[in-house]
Amino acid sequence: MKKDGLIYTVIVSVISAFLFVFLLSLAYGATKGKVEENQRLTEARAYLVAAGIEVSENMDIEVSFNTNFPNFDTDSAYQTTNVNGKSVIVSPFQGNGLWGTITGVIGMTFDLQRIVGFEIVSHVETPGLGGRIDEAWFKTQFKGEYAANGIVVKHGGSGGDTDPDNGQVDGITGASRTSDSVQVIINQQIEKIKSELGGTN
Amino acid sequence: MVPDLNPVVLLFASIFTSNILLANFLGMCSFISISKDMKSSNGLGLAVTVVLTLTAMLNWVLLQYVLIPLDLLYLRYIIFIIVIAATVQILEMVIDRVSPALYMSLGIFLPLITVNCAILGVALFMQIRNYSFLQTVIFAFGSGLGWWLAIVALAAIQKKLVKAPVPAGLKGPGITLITIGFMAMAFIGFSGMLSVQ
């Protein structure tokens, strides 16, 4: 068959397209379960972190999640749990970042005076800039922070705000838009929890 | 969830503060080689804007009505790049038939565009950020305009640079990159103009 002929060209193109797509679907199928499990674990881990539970490298996240959230209610806007004898309200949030949706989980003390923990589940901010909201130093700033009057994500600071009583955390250098978004999202979420609680009490 | 973004902010951000080229480094290859001359820069800028908007729309439709329903999301890179290559090819043929004048000013730049990362970049961004159709169009159009603006500005600066005494080792790509660096800094200055509501 002539190598530059139309029939040969079409046959080779079709065969290679099929072959590559077939191999890809095999690879995708083989890893699909793993990817879904990762996603589940990320969410479970976020709930634990938000509730103020130390999550270590080799602990079984699923077991810990089931013991701490035995009555997990997917329809409710928040979950309550007991950590070290204190009631914690844990609530998933989502809101707009600079580029798209930021989702995560936030935990508050029962009197809504302080944040217990804060974890990001997903975001699409610029890697290395706004994407740094997912770094540990940024997220741990929220732990124990006084938030009765909301949170301020400061511009210009860096490395993390260590004072838990000023209601302030350091924003991301070079990503003021994303920092502002996080501030708005958290404060809205705190208000939302307040009104939800007010409704049930 | 489709993000709830102000269209004006999105347009402004994609043209200026988060310029696809100056902040995301996409579309550099053809950028550096073409930016020496004003006329070609304009032609390429226009071509990029047209192709970017067109392919982003096509890719959005394919994504929402074919790839997601059939759970074929992992094939998106292949699909996106084929759509881009095909669009460029068809556009080139159509322009050639319809208007030879337009072909000379726009068509000759089209083959360069298939390998322009900005085009695929926009398609991938709109997918990962879950944009609606309208947001996709605004984002793609803004990114194209931003790229156009950057390449024309660079071409104008390059024209002046010809007469400047540049050290031998810095000539060519070196000074071009440093110039782009200054432009990128200037564009960051726009970021104070907007706030997220």
Add this chain to the structure above:
Amino acid sequence: MDEDSPVQILKNNIWYSNPIFIQILGICSTLAVTNNLTNTVIMTLGLLFVAAFTNLTVSLLKNLIPRKVRMILQTLIIAFYVIIVDILLRAYLPEISKALGPYVGLIITNCIIMGRAEAFAQSHGPLISAWDGITSGLGYMWVLMLIAFVRELMGFGTVFGITVLPAGFTPWTIMVMAPSAFFLLGTFIWVAKTIILRQEGGK
């Protein structure tokens, strides 16, 4: 010396015709993540992997591929390997995959891969082509690692996320932002070219 000997290919790709500072190719997809060393390592390793296997595959198939559809089939091969990298990252390094976002997919349009497939693999044997892909990846890697090292050190005072500079150090915000990547790359090209010009002058 033979132009196609493995040692000469290594030397060329690492220095004499380095894809970044001589050919100015393929900086788009990776420059954006160079304010963080970890992300840069993963991105450049991904590129190395894709470049090596694309060259290998293109070289193996070069006698089968009809000329008319050569480009599109090469793109298909590249996209295939990039998707493999993406799938592997998602399954085994979910944190990294989350941080890199769409940038992994952009390896497809990295001109180095297409460039090497077209310029080298089309006319050489499979093993030597794979070697060319690996060394191109290495040549790409060391330059970007250097830039990422400076950006992360000056921007955050850290190396691979570990704080190395004293607490009193004020981070240079500009190093975190996009312009510094252009400045550093420009300066780097300047230094490298000056050295090369001197080497050539000395001959």
